[in-house]
Amino acid sequence: MTDARSDCVDVAVIGAGMAGMAAALFAAQRGLSCVQIGNGGDILFASGLLDLLGVHPVAEGRMWRSPYEGIAALAREEPAHPLARIDAVSIRTAFESFIGALGTAGLAYAPLGEQNRQVLTSIGTIKTTLGVPQSMLAGVEALRARAPCLLVDFRGLREFSARQIAATAGEHWPGLRHRRIEFPGYEATPELYAAHLARALENGETRARTISLVKPLLGDARTVGFPAVLGLARSLEVHAAFEAGLGVPVFEIPTMPTSVPGLRMLGALESAVSARGVRRRHQARVRAFGFAGDGRTATLALDGVSHGKSVVARAVVLATGRFTGRGLTADRASVRESILGLPVDQPASRASWHRRDFLHPSGHAINRAGLNVDELWRPLDAHGKPAWSRLFAVGSILAHQDWMRSKCGSGLAIATAWAAIKQVAHQLQTVRGG
Ligand SMILES: Cc1cc2nc3c(=O)[nH]c(=O)nc-3n(C[C@H](O)[C@H](O)[C@H](O)COP(=O)(O)OP(=O)(O)OC[C@H]3O[C@@H](n4cnc5c(N)ncnc54)[C@H](O)[C@@H]3O)c2cc1C
Known part of the structure; x- marks a missing residue:
């Protein structure tokens, strides 16, 4: 599917955290040419454990033995949660594919079952x-x-x-x-x-x-x-x-971060995506980007590199994370998406970002802030329409989830990357001459 112009790739993935890595991996597995921009520094914090869903509802702290039963409950009770929008077969396939790639890169995982496991910390x-x-x-x-x-x-x-x-x-x-x-x-x-x-x-x-x-x-x-x-x-x-x-x-x-399992994970993911032909621009950051008039090609402007300061792609996947990843930025009044200023679903005022009790079991509203997306995983603009037909968002930048409290960090990253890349591939394949 690679574009005839060698300087134009099918997909540019912005971000190299768990979601960006998964998106780049799945894109390459589907035969899409891919550039990935950003460093994978946050993966160094990973414990090596891949959570799908441990807790729901967060306020009750209910733990699930079967993450899939937990997600079924989530789908009934919180249909806007990103994981609630992905079917169990896709989630299983995404996880299998992800740990399969890690295994090929020398980081073996135990066979996945239907049940969560308990691990000593x-x-x-x-x-x-x-x-x-x-x-x-x-x-x-x-x-x-x-x-x-x-x-x-x-x-x-x-x-x-x-x-x-x-x-x-x-x-x-x-x-x-x-x-x-x-x-x-x-x-x-x-x-x-x-x-x-x-x-x-x-x-x-x-x-x-x-x-x-x-x-x-x-x-x-x-x-x-x-x-x-x-x-x-x-x-x-x-x-x-x-x-x-x-x-x-x-x-x-697993030890405290920065952990050896995090180093192993980063090494394995870097080699997994590189082995599949993903071009990594790990020292670069995306400063800005926009799509051409017909919405079919995006040009991304990069910082942090002395040459190759732009990338042209037929689709863009935003996997820039939340506040620590710097995908979201907060000032005294509000939260904004850092590159394009996309609308962020957030509490009405700063006063309602946090509860008075820092350790409140329900968590804080600010931790559910993020991008709203349509059914194809495209971020919405201020009018509730896809901001661009070929811009997609995955991972923790998505709204309506608190991955830390739900214990669903990697699951959210892997499953949404899988679902969004499926849509990217579908769009690029069905639009002739795309
Ligand atoms: C302390 C800690 C412990 C964790 N433990 C677990 C665990 O036990 N189990 C588990 O399943 N998961 C765990 N996780 C990982 C967690 O799953 C992921 O961090 C989470 O899913 C978010 O991933 P993400 O890729 O959406 O965002 P991030 O990890 O925040 O990645 C976003 C990436 O985008 C990059 N970026 C942002 N803006 C730009 C830009 N303009 N240009 C280029 N790049 C950009 C950032 O540099 C960053 O690398 C842990 C994470 C942390 C931090």
Whole structure:
């Protein structure tokens, strides 16, 4: 479908967070030529866990074992929620496709089921999620069975305390023990960083020494949990070596951001999209763009690059996130979409952005602000019409959702990217000569 003019691509994706990465991936999988603009910095915060839907309604804090049943309830009760607008088959396909691409790029996920899984967090609480990296899977079973388990941490690694996890989770898990060891080769280093340890464990000798320190501590443990530092690009190999060396299932627990699972995710997504021919302009930001008179070609002006300061595309996908991603900007009076100034669905006045109680279970109205889109995922203008026929929006910039409280961050990103790219492909394929 690539345009005959080599400088004009089918799709320009603005943003390289989870939604932008998913959109670029799905576009390439559909044979669309694609340029992706923006850096994937926010993915470094990712835990590696791919939530679809954990909580609904937010005010009640009701947790769902089946995210699909949760979404069915969401569709009845909050039909404007972006996830409520996507059928379950598409969501399943989108997730399968996403983790399939991660797997091909060396980041293996456990097969997806219909049920959410429960995972131990780095503060000892339990998180509900759908997609679990293979390296964390044994922890799901250990937690379910409350089997005797040893948690290991490393002196100097401040963002992870096995003692704290055991103190919190041990209340309902009597067989949970913890031990602290020195990380081989870093005995004289006061502060350790997860990424350094992950890289060090790709060295066979360091790995063997670490295993030999843990083995005598096993006791009756039937599983061993570590901070998520078991390798970076070669995490599969490192994880397998720990299991073989210790003779029991081994699992990782995500650490605080910036996390090794986030680094792995970013690396895997970058290689997945690049391998499919997506051109990445990761140092650029889109300053402005507009469509030509016939609405069939957009020209995007880029900042942050010395050459190639513009991109021409037949469709544009806005995946610029909310306030942290800078897709939305707030001043004293209102919220606006940062590039085009598209209308943002938001509370009527600033006074109603937040509740007085910061920790109110219902969350804050401002966290549901975002773009309204039509049934084809095109942002609406002030008259309620698509702003441009070939402009689409995906991910957290969409209105009527609070992904953090609903525990649906990756699900929202992946499923809306899938649904919107389907429409992009349909439009570009059906309009002859597009
Ligand atoms: C602390 C933290 C923990 C998380 N934990 C989980 C978790 O446990 N499970 C889970 O499922 N998900 C988790 N997430 C990830 C979450 O799913 C995603 O961040 C969320 O879905 C939003 O993704 P997004 O791509 O819509 O927006 P963002 O991640 O905000 O990405 C937007 C991107 O657009 C770029 N951008 C903005 N404007 C421009 C411009 N003009 N030009 C070019 N680029 C631009 C930004 O630089 C940014 O990279 C976590 C995220 C964070 C921050």
